[in-house]
Amino acid sequence: MTTASHLSAQSTQPAQLAATRDPAKRSWLAAANDAACDFPIQNLPFGIFSDPLNDAPRAGVAIGDAIVDLAALQAAGLLSVAGDADVFSRPALNAFIALGRDEWRSVRVQLSALLDAECPTLREHAALRARVLVPMRDATMHLPVDIPGYTDFYSSKEHATNVGSMFRDPKNALLPNWSEMPIGYNGRASSVVVTGTPVRRPMGQLKLPDAERPIYGACRKLDIELETGFIIGRGNALGEPVACDEAEDHIFGMVLLNDWSARDIQQWEYVPLGPFNAKTFATTISAWVVTLDALEPFRVSQPEQSPEPLAYLRHEGRHAFDISLEVTLRPEGVDKPTTICRTNFKYMYWTMAQQLAHHTVSGCNTRVGDLMGSGTISGPTPDSFGSLLELTWNGARPLSIEGGGTRTFIVDGDELALAGWCQGAGYRVGFGACVGKILPASAGKGGA
Template sequence: MPHPNNPTLRSFIEVDPASDFPIQNLPYGVFSTNDGLAPRVGVAIGDFVLDLWQLEQDCRIDVGNAGVFAASSLNPFMAVGPKVWAKTRARISELLRHDNPELRDNESLRERVLVPMTKVKLHLPITVSGYTDFYSSKEHATNVGVMFRGKDNALQPNWLHMPIGYNGRASTVVVSGTRVRRPRGQLKPPNADTPGFGPCKRLDFELEMGVVVGQPSAMGEMLSEAQAEAMIFGFVLLNDWSARDIQQWEYVPLGPFQAKAFATSISPWIVTREALEPFRLAGPEQNPTPLPYLRQAQPNNYDMALEVALRAPSMAAPQPICRTNFKYMYWSSVQQLMHHASSGCAMNVGDLLGSGTISGPEKSQRGSLLEISWNGSEPRQLPGGITRTFLEDGDSLIMRGWCQGDGYRVGFGEVEGTIVPAE
C-alpha cells in the first residue's frame, strides 16, 4: 500500500491543486452539523469533512478504543499513541484513494460520511491541558531588542542558550472565527507618573505555529530528541494576541501576564507531524552549540510558507501585510519540548506550545505589527488611504500557512479573529 505522503496519490474526491486539504494532508478536527449529533472528529479532504465516527460505526476504521471519534475533542484519539495515529492515517488514505472502490462506489456510505465544508461548524479541536508560549525567532527577538534596548543589547544573554518561554492561559485558547474583545488593563504612558486602567490602545497579533502534544511525559523525567518528536501529534496556526501597552508596564520583573492572557486563537485543523515529514529541513545554525540536552541529530524545522492579511471594516478584501516561513525559527519545536520537560515538568495530552512570533530576515517578513510599524513610528499603508500602527476595533486578522509539494499543498486552512470593542 502506498505511503500516505506519496505525492502521486489521488483521491476519488476532486481536490483543487490549490486546496490545503489533498489526500497527502488529512488533518484532524472536530465538527458538528445541524443533524442534532454532538460534535465529533473528522478529517478534511478537499471541500469535505470525512466523518470518522460514522466510519467507525460502519466498522471501516478500528483504533482499538471504541468511541474516540465520538468525542468532542481529539484528546482521546491522541492518547492512543503514535503507532495508532500512523495506522489510522494510512487507513483513511486507503479509503479515499481514487482506485479503491470500498468508499468510492458505496453511495449510501458516502452520503453519510462525507459532509460538505459549507454545512459544518468547526470547533476547538483539543481540550487544552496547558499552554506555553515561546520566543524562538532570532529575527523577531532581535527586532524587539533593538527597539527597546538598542542594537548592541538586542538579545538578552540567555537567548542563544535556551528556548525562552512563559506559561500562558489554556482557558482563553479559542478556535478560528471567535471574536476577540479588546482587553483592559493597567496602562502607564511614558509621560504619566502613575498608571490608569482602561482598554488597550496598542493591540497586536503574533504570527505563530502551535505544537499539539499528543502523549504525556512523567514528572521528573527528561526527554530525548526522539521521545520529544514522538510526542508531537501535529501543528496548528496560532495567533497569540498581544496588548503591547499593558505588557510594557507589567512585564518587569516576571514577564507577560494579562497582556497575553485574554485570547489565543488557533486554526480548527491539526496537520499531523507525519503529513509534514516531506517538508522537514535543518534550521539556522546554532552558535554557540546548545548544551548536550538540547542538541539535535536530525533536521527539525519545516519549509512552511506563512501569510498574514488584515481587513479593516471599510475594506472589501483582506490585504497581506506579512509573508514569512516557519523554517527561520532558531529553536525548533522539538527543542522547545525537550527544554520544557528538562526541569522535570510533566507534559500532558492536549498541551499546546506556541512557537513564538515567526519573523524572517526581510522587512516584509515581520510577524507582528510591533515590528511592521516599528513600535508605531512607521504606519502601515493599506488600500483606500487606511493606515495602521496597531489593531483597531472591527479589524479582522487572517493567518494562513502551507507546505508546497509537487502539484499539491499541505495546508492549515486559516485562523481568523475580529476585534470587538472593550466593554
C-alpha cells in the same frame, strides 16, 4: 462490504505510511486534487466539528471541501482502532491521541486507502458517502483538543533581535540567555479559542510616557503574533524529562496560532515576571491539526546554532519544516484584505524538539493536548516580520491598507487572518483558516 480491519496498528508498515505522502496520489473527491486546496489526500488533518444534522461535536478529517465523519466511518465498519475504542464521538481529540502514534498512523493509512481514487468502497456507494461525508460549508468547527496547559516560546532570532533593538541597545539586542535556551512562559489555556471566534479588545493598566501613575483603560496598541503551535501527543511523567532526540515522538501535530498581544499593557506589567494580562485575554488557533507524518516531506535543516547548545538540547538531523506563512488584515466594511506579512517557519532558531526538551528538563510533566506556541515567527526582511510591533516599528512606520488609510496597530472591527501551507509538487499541505475579528472593549467594573 470491505472493512479496514486489516490495516490495524500492528500491521502498519513504513512503506504504507510513506505511500500516504506520495505526491502522485489522487483522491476520488475532485476538490482534493485542486493544486490550491489546503486538504489534499496527502494531508488528512484531524479536527472536531458538528453540523445541522448532528449537533454533537465529533472527530473528523478534512479532505478537499468535505469532512470525513470518523465516528460514522467507524460505525460503518470501515475504520479500525485498538480495541474498537469509542474515541471519535468525543468532543475533543484527546482520547484518540492518547491511543498513541501507532494508532494515529494506522488511521492515516486506512483513510488514505479509502479516499484513494482507485478505491471503490466509498466512491461507488452514494448512500454510504452521504453518511460519512459532511460538506465543510455546513460544518461548525470547535477546538480540536481539550488543552490542559499552554506554553508560549520566544524562539525567532529575528523577532527577538527586532524587539531588543527597539527597546534596548541594538548592539546588544539579545540578552545573554537567549542563545543558550528556548525562552518561554506559561500562558493561559482557558482563553485559547478556535478560528472564527471574535476577540474583545482587552482592558488593563496603561502607563503613559509622561504620567506619574498608570491609568485604567482599553488597550491602545493591540497586536498579533504570527505563530504555529504543536500539540502534545504523549505526555511525560513528573520528574522524567523528554530527551531532545525523542521529543518529536511526543508531538501529535501542528496548528496555526495567533497569540494576540496588548503591547502597552505588556510594557507596563512585564517587569519583573513577564507578560500577564497582555496575553491572557485570547489566543486563536486553527481548527485542523496537521500531523507530523503529513509534514514529513517538508522537513528541512534548522538554522545553524552558535554557540553549540548544551548537551540536553542537541539533536541529529533536520528538525525544521518549510511552512509558508502569511497574515492579512481586513478592516470592517472592506472586501479585499491586505497582506501584511509573508514569512516561513523554517527561520525559527529553536526547534520544537528543543522547546519540548527544555520545557521538561526540570522534570515538568506534560499531558496529552498541551499546546506549545512557537513564539512570533519573523524572517530576515521587513515584510516578513510576524507582528505589527515590528512591521510598523512600534508605530513609527504606518502600513498602507486596502480601502485607504493606514495601520500602526489593530483597530476595532479589523479582521486578522493567518494562513500556512507546505508546497509540494502539484499539491499543498495547508492548515486552513486562523481568523479573529476585534470587538470593542468592555469597560466592565474596572477602576477609573
